[in-house]
Amino acid sequence: MAQEHTTSLRLRLRYRFDHLVAGGTTALIGWLGLACLAVVVPASTVLVWSDRSAPATLAGRLTAVWVSVGQTLKIGGAVGSPVYVLASVTLALVALLFVSTLVSLITTGINRRIMSLRLGHSTVLEAGHTVVLGWSDQIFPVAGELVAANANQRRSAIAVLAPKDKVEMEEEIATRLPDRGRTRIICRNGSTTDPAELARVSPRTAKAVLVLPPGGRTGDAHVVKTLLALNAAVPEAGRGAVVVAAVRDSRHHATARLAAGPDGHVLCVDDIIARLLVQTARRPGLSLVYQELLDFAGDEFYTAPADGLAGRTFGEALLSFATSSVVGLVRADGGVALNPLPGTTIGTGDRLIVLSRDDDTAVPADVSALVDEDAIVTAPPAAALAERVLLLGWNRRAPFVVDQLDQYVSPGSCLDVVALDDGDARGGTAAARRNLDVVFHGGDITDPRVLAKLDVPSYDSVIVVGEVDPGAAGAAAAGGAAEPAYSEEALADDRTLVTLLHLRAIAEAARRELVLTTEMSDDGNRLLAPAREGADFIVSGRLISLLMTQISESRYLADVFEELFDAEGSEFHLKPASDYVRADREVPFATLVEAARRRGECAVGYRLRAGAGTGPGHGLRINPDKRERVRLTGEDWLIVLAES
Structure with missing residues (x-):
């Protein structure tokens, strides 16, 4: 014998309602009409019979009930011959049907548009913006540095395309980057390897495109496919944007460079990290120097016109700026030379590579008269020792x-x-x-x-x-779905x-x-x-994110960083300050620049040993004003750009 369900009345009514809804639109409209009549007719009857001004006759009261029901249900409630009443009700029902359909269509269209916007499928109509393709933890330092770089711009935009929910991306960015200044960050959902979906972030009109390396063993392959999709979406001949990408494994570097094209820049994470590890291990404190130079919070690399310096030497240019440090040249043909010989002639059309607070703070100011000749010392080259x-x-x-x-x-x-x-x-x-x-x-x-x-x-x-x-x-790999990745x-x-x-x-x-x-x-x-x-x-x-952002803002920096990280080129060193000036003697920083120039080096700052363990600066000072007087001890370091 079958057992009966012992459920509550609420659950049984809910089950009946679910069954009713499942019956389809026709059944739902019919039951909804009956439910309305079951409520409206009795209520209208009570209103009429309780009204003191209601008609005295039964026919009059029934007519009043009909008028009330018609007005409540928006079907007119007209009184007259049966044909007149039927025609009036029919017109009211037709009007109600058309109005309801129109409202439904408008609501559906608006909802569909809202859902489309929430899904991130609309096209970004921007020009001169920065496009970021892919999503990883690197998106936050990249976006943060781009915001800092655009702080002096009246209006800027970053368009992010990734196979991730648009709303989730926006919420994560808002949480990690609450202060975005004047920069708008626009997120779009889509595959970065689909040329049609790449068009959603308008790479054709962008000033820079950054391809982030996703995590996992197949991340480099995804970067290569994204670069190929970008070439399909925006042929190189019609592309004005700087394209910067990164791969983790050096074995994939050559492939990615082919996919990026001759004007693209592909960073190899393995190679760069290995070089920096070795440079920093041999020169403690160097990581702080690169951190200061690569983010947009302090001083960084810019180019400045060599106005008035054409025909003069690079050594003379070192003391031609008070608040910027000259470190190299960008030749008229686009070639980059870091720390060239002091006697190198500056040609017409050349630009100076400088360390400066911003791109508009490199203002010429001759400070050669501030050099204190008596303070400069000439130390013999340090003997190379086995390590x-x-x-x-x-x-x-x-x-x-x-x-x-x-x-x-x-x-x-x-x-x-x-x-x-x-x-x-x-x-x-x-x-x-x-x-x-x-x-x-x-x-x-x-x-x-x-x-x-x-x-x-x-x-x-x-x-x-x-x-x-x-x-x-x-x-960890065999932990199962219940454990965190x-x-x-x-x-x-x-x-x-x-x-x-x-x-x-x-x-x-x-x-x-x-x-x-x-x-x-x-x-x-x-x-x-x-x-x-x-x-x-x-x-x-974080380091690769900073490098990608710097290159995206100035494409010539790819050559600058290539030389900085190469054992054969010039790189930053921290050398004893007492090798350049007399210890404990207060001198203008211009004196240190001149002392370094005589060794074929570019002095760009110093580090005080007394402040090395104290944040946030840790005794580091990059690009000080050359008019500023400083007293360095035998334990302090001068930061120079040199070949050895």
């Missing part, structure tokens, strides 16, 4: 670090590598080396016993790179944080400061790092 470097961890970029280090160090230098699998490390650096002797050790860099055996304080510098434990990575970069950062904890304990026990350079993927993890304030961190995601 001992410790590399903790191993990843895809580590072989590039070894190769770059071999180009920088003096003969007889030694590199000790500690990695989970020293066999993989050996296989990644099989090429012959000129100056560097590499010794591999198998071990877990998060194990304090392994670190204790290394005598870490005895090394000239220590480099920590992100290393993933294969066992932990496999466990955990990328290899996040796992590597976690191991780096643990290693830094042990290194800090070792430094405290030895009572000496380690020369430590650390690679991080996430800038948020850098804030958690157990390291001294102002320590050297190379945060790959």
